[in-house]
Amino acid sequence: MLGRLTVEALPFYSWVAMGGAAVTVGGGIAVFLLITWLRAWKVLWTDWLTSVDHKKIGIMYVVLALVMLVRGFVDALMMRAQQAFSLNSEGYLPPEHFEQIFSSHGTIMIFFVAMPFLTGLINIIVPQQIGARDVAFPFLNSVSLWMTAAGAALVLISLVVGKFSQAGWTGYPPYSGVEYSPGVGVDYWLWALITSGVGSTLSGINFIVTIVKNRCPGMTFMRMPMFTWTTLCISILIAFSFPALTVVAGQLTLDRTLGFHFFTNGDGGNMMMFANLLWIWGHPEVYILILPAFGIFSEVVATFSRKRLFGYTSLVYATACIALLSFTVWLHHFFTMGSSANVNAIFGIATMIIAVPTGVKIFDWLFTMYKGRIEFHPSMVYTIGFMVTFVIGGVTGVLLALPPADYLMHNSTFLVAHFHNMLIPGALFGYFAGLNYWFPKAFGFKLDTKWGIRSFWCWIIGFYLAFMPLYVLGFKGMSRRMEHYADPTWQPYLIVAAIGALFVLCGIACIAIQLYVSARKWGSARDITGDPWNGRTLEWATSSPPAPYNFAVLPEVTDIDAFHDMKILGQAYQPPQHYEDIVMPKNTWIGPALGALAFALGFAFVWYIWWLVALCFVLSLVCVGIRASDDNSEFVLPAAEVARIERERLAQISPADMHDMHDYVPRGAASGAPLTGTV
Amino acid sequence: MNHSAERSLSTYLTGFVLAVLLTAIPFALVWGGLLAGSAVYAVIAVAAVLQVIVHLVFFLHIDLKSTPAENLFFLAFAAVLIFIMVGGSLWIMMDLHHRMQ
Amino acid sequence: MSAATILEEEQKHALHSREFGFWIYLMTDAVIFALLFASYAVLAENSAAGPTSNDLFDLSRTAIETGLLLVSSLTFGMASIALMHDQKGRVVQWLFVTLLLGLAFLAMEMGEFGGMIEKGAGPEVSGFLSAFFTLVGTHGLHVAFGSLGIVVMIGQVLVKGLTAPVRSRLMRLGLFWHFLDIVWIGIFSAVYLPGVL
Numbered sequence: 001m002l003g004r005l006t007v008e009a010l011p012f013y014s015w016v017a018m019g020g021a022a023v024t025v026g027g028g029i030a031v032f033l034l035i036t037w038l039r040a041w042k043v044l045w046t047d048w049l050t051s052v053d054h055k056k057i058g059i060m061y062v063v064l065a066l067v068m069l070v071r072g073f074v075d076a077l078m079m080r081a082q083q084a085f086s087l088n089s090e091g092y093l094p095p096e097h098f099e100q101i102f103s104s105h106g107t108i109m110i111f112f113v114a115m116p117f118l119t120g121l122i123n124i125i126v127p128q129q130i131g132a133r134d135v136a137f138p139f140l141n142s143v144s145l146w147m148t149a150a151g152a153a154l155v156l157i158s159l160v161v162g163k164f165s166q167a168g169w170t171g172y173p174p175y176s177g178v179e180y181s182p183g184v185g186v187d188y189w190l191w192a193l194i195t196s197g198v199g200s201t202l203s204g205i206n207f208i209v210t211i212v213k214n215r216c217p218g219m220t221f222m223r224m225p226m227f228t229w230t231t232l233c234i235s236i237l238i239a240f241s242f243p244a245l246t247v248v249a250g251q252l253t254l255d256r257t258l259g260f261h262f263f264t265n266g267d268g269g270n271m272m273m274f275a276n277l278l279w280i281w282g283h284p285e286v287y288i289l290i291l292p293a294f295g296i297f298s299e300v301v302a303t304f305s306r307k308r309l310f311g312y313t314s315l316v317y318a319t320a321c322i323a324l325l326s327f328t329v330w331l332h333h334f335f336t337m338g339s340s341a342n343v344n345a346i347f348g349i350a351t352m353i354i355a356v357p358t359g360v361k362i363f364d365w366l367f368t369m370y371k372g373r374i375e376f377h378p379s380m381v382y383t384i385g386f387m388v389t390f391v392i393g394g395v396t397g398v399l400l401a402l403p404p405a406d407y408l409m410h411n412s413t414f415l416v417a418h419f420h421n422m423l424i425p426g427a428l429f430g431y432f433a434g435l436n437y438w439f440p441k442a443f444g445f446k447l448d449t450k451w452g453i454r455s456f457w458c459w460i461i462g463f464y465l466a467f468m469p470l471y472v473l474g475f476k477g478m479s480r481r482m483e484h485y486a487d488p489t490w491q492p493y494l495i496v497a498a499i500g501a502l503f504v505l506c507g508i509a510c511i512a513i514q515l516y517v518s519a520r521k522w523g524s525a526r527d528i529t530g531d532p533w534n535g536r537t538l539e540w541a542t543s544s545p546p547a548p549y550n551f552a553v554l555p556e557v558t559d560i561d562a563f564h565d566m567k568i569l570g571q572a573y574q575p576p577q578h579y580e581d582i583v584m585p586k587n588t589w590i591g592p593a594l595g596a597l598a599f600a601l602g603f604a605f606v607w608y609i610w611w612l613v614a615l616c617f618v619l620s621l622v623c624v625g626i627r628a629s630d631d632n633s634e635f636v637l638p639a640a641e642v643a644r645i646e647r648e649r650l651a652q653i654s655p656a657d658m659h660d661m662h663d664y665v666p667r668g669a670a671s672g673a674p675l676t677g678t679v
Numbered sequence: 680m681n682h683s684a685e686r687s688l689s690t691y692l693t694g695f696v697l698a699v700l701l702t703a704i705p706f707a708l709v710w711g712g713l714l715a716g717s718a719v720y721a722v723i724a725v726a727a728v729l730q731v732i733v734h735l736v737f738f739l740h741i742d743l744k745s746t747p748a749e750n751l752f753f754l755a756f757a758a759v760l761i762f763i764m765v766g767g768s769l770w771i772m773m774d775l776h777h778r779m780q
Numbered sequence: 781m782s783a784a785t786i787l788e789e790e791q792k793h794a795l796h797s798r799e800f801g802f803w804i805y806l807m808t809d810a811v812i813f814a815l816l817f818a819s820y821a822v823l824a825e826n827s828a829a830g831p832t833s834n835d836l837f838d839l840s841r842t843a844i845e846t847g848l849l850l851v852s853s854l855t856f857g858m859a860s861i862a863l864m865h866d867q868k869g870r871v872v873q874w875l876f877v878t879l880l881l882g883l884a885f886l887a888m889e890m891g892e893f894g895g896m897i898e899k900g901a902g903p904e905v906s907g908f909l910s911a912f913f914t915l916v917g918t919h920g921l922h923v924a925f926g927s928l929g930i931v932v933m934i935g936q937v938l939v940k941g942l943t944a945p946v947r948s949r950l951m952r953l954g955l956f957w958h959f960l961d962i963v964w965i966g967i968f969s970a971v972y973l974p975g976v977l
Contacts (some may be wrong), residue, residue: 272775
């Protein structure tokens with residue numbers, strides 16, 4: 001009846017495991033009680049969970065990412081604490097628990113922090129940046145969100161029922177095969193990946209179609225804001241690389257569940273194919289995480305330098321180059337597998353080439369700042385911190401791209417330091433910059449800057465303290481993922497790294513305090529114009545938070561930085577001649593239902609509860625069938641209602657709230673003159 | 680993929696005849712044992728590629744003029760990526776296989 | 781503009797988007813198949829102690845399967861032509877013929893799989909057989925979903941008539957069906973024919 005699920009699966013075997021389970025269950029109960037106490041269940045269900053509004057879906061993605069960031073960071077803290085003390089001793093974590101922690105840390109940070117964070121920001125902003133009322137497939141968007149949430153839920157429930165994978169976030173066989181990992185851990189990992197991977201693929205397709213088909217009149221490809229460009233590129237990367245993850249995860253699942261021999265040690269399996277297929281997905285994935293952050297940095301640096309982005313065209317081409325090249329370097333993740341010199345050399349050279357367009361971008365941002373009137377808003381400070389720190393990571397990356405050097409540093413803490421050096425400044429700082437930059441757009445009031453700056457300093461100091469020692473330790477020969485060690489000269493470095501983790505803890509606390517403080521005094525920090533930073537792109541033309549339809553009348557665009565030009569020319573905040581009816585998608589329960597079914601399906605597969613697998617499968621088909629035959633999924637918002645909302649908004653804006661644009665002159669196509677002079 | 684062009688019976692029939700021919704050639708070669716060695720593989724590969732093109736043109740109605748540019752772009756992009764992924768994988772794995780012996 | 785015309789405009793745009801989105805989905809599916817082909821190519825020689833492709837493949841069966849799929853592509857084309865001429869009855873007839881051909885293909889494939897498993901050549905025997913069953917089985921699964929799609933669309937044509945959304949769905953289903961035939965070209969060229977050489 002319950003497959004291999006028995007009472008033994010509950011975590012009564014160790015205090016640490018029970019602690020983790022208690023926090024998870026306790027957190028769930030606390031949230032449940034809070035919502036009940038606020039009597040918010042109905043609002044939550046009708047306005048949020050069933051919503052197909054891209055802004056709300058985006059906010060839910062970001063909330064999911066922040067919750068999982070805390071979970072993933074607790075893992076990091078536990079690892080740092082273990083290694084700080086485990087010189088010639090067991091530390092406080094047994095090996096099998098330590099292994100689960102580094103596996104879940106990587107899995108969570110990649111799939112359930114970075115992916116939902118960037119998808120959330122994209123959801124909130126991109127349709128507004130291209131002057132659209134919605135994404136191409138609003139319902140599919142809801143399905144994507146709930147598939148991702150289902151994957152996250154599978155990782156969370158593994159803390160309470162059963163165990164998580166011990167095979168690292170990359171899960172290489174044969175260790176992740178059923179012979180060496182017979183438990184449910186690897187299955188949880190696989191089903192979390194497959195479920196969230198389906199969600200990501202759907203959102204990739206959704207945003208390709210949105211950007212290609214839904215741009216407002218006049219917005220040619222070369223007039224799209226940089227963040228939209230990076231989104232288009234990563235959506236293509238998602239659509240074409242996630243199939244590889246689906247294939248490799250599916251094959252390992254078949255190996256484990258039905259006794260296939262794709263990656264087994266004997267019977268004609270080939271475990272090296274796993275590494276090959278995994279990294280065909282894995283390397284583009286790195287750029288999927290980083291490119292949207294590059295887009296955010298581009299927006300932020302132009303806005304807070306009060307200048308047009310330097311070298312827009314070169315940034316576009318650099319992004320496109322990175323996107324294509326990211327499919328040609330995957331072997332550098334396994335140089336040491338023993339390919340011949342020719343193979344390693346070609347992939348090494350390709351890897352070094354990919355550093356070139358990335359360098360182009362750094363110069364473009366620096367030249368944008370050059371002679372600009374820089375304002376040190378938290379998002380700008382994060383951007384500057386990123387540029388300084390990311391370059392160090394880039395340099396160590398080029399070092400690792402040399403196969404002979406890689407043979408020495410492979411699987412050492414040098415590698416760990418390198419990829420954290422790319423992903424913390426390169427991705428996470430970008431998302432935090434985006435959070436500070438676009439928060440008023442999503443919620444209608446600004447975030448506190450004091451706590452924003454504090455969070456930045458804690459994060460950057462914490463980052464350097466935590467990871468610079470790991471570079472040194474890598475040179476001293478320390479392997480990654482060590483539960484304990486015997487070299488006393490390592491310990492001081494590991495203690496410094498642990499102190500760094502405590503600084504990062506302060507950084508996360510600052511963000512929490514920032515959110516709390518800002519919410520407490522939101523009335524005094526309201527964003528009335530919808531344009532708090534004198535922004536340049538179309539998302540600042542809508543109200544904050546935007547009306548459900550974003551734009552009452554679709555804007556027309558003649559140049560990049562469209563909204564900036566509108567403000568200079570006095571065209572912003574002007575009521576249109578007349579309003580029109582607007583078609584809106586209706587909310588639907590099918591998105592969350594499919595997510596719940598995906599979660600149950602994954603759980604049933606993990607525990608071999610076959611009747612539940614069949615039931616979930618059939619119910620999913622029924623849900624899809626109900627949706628497919630529903631020809632009444634939209635409604636019309638009448639023009640009168642649109643006019644009421646818009647008049648109310650415009651009445652609030654007094655000229656004193658607007659930015660003084662006297663110092664600016666329109667540039668490029670909007671000025672009607674060729675590109676001369678400086679701003 | 681195109682809405683305007685004529686999808687006439689003759690298009691489908693031409694495609695069908697060509698596809699039958701391109702299927703029959705490799706089957707006949709293998710069955711009859713007419714060729715030996717790597718030449719057979721070459722003929723099978725060429726016939727397969729040609730038949731894929733026949734299907735794309737006559738059944739999926741891909742053509743350079745009337746198919747939307749974005750559809751063509753993604754078709755070409757997929758072809759390039761499949762080439763990189765499959766070609767790269769085989770190159771890497773054959774190389775490893777060779778060095779394992 | 782009245783609400784009805786706005787809805788209609790919106791619907792037209794939405795259908796175009798869906799057709800484009802479906803095209804991208806097909807490309808991603810093509811990548812999945814490409815990687816399954818790559819896996820098969822890597823594992824094809826690894827029959828361990830089990831039977832090899834020469835012991836198992838029966839080219840005459842493959843030829844018939846190939847014929848069934850190829851003819852079904854033609855019959856779906858007939859349905860598309862009938863759709864263009866608004867011949868509702870013809871559309872249903874040709875879809876029904878296509879469905880029968882698809883089911884016949886599936887029956888043959890299931891017979892083949894069943895026979896192999898009976899002979900002790902199931903997917904759990906060797907790397908070669910794992911890759912074979914996964915590649916060919918994934919294609920078969922797609923044909924099964926395609927057949928289900930045809931059943932649903934026959935129902936929609938009969939109930940709703942040839943409305944704009946129904947036409948668009950039929951067009952997308954056609955793309956899917958022709959796409960599966962292309963994948964099959966890969967399967968007989970990369971799996972069955974080299975397998976008996």
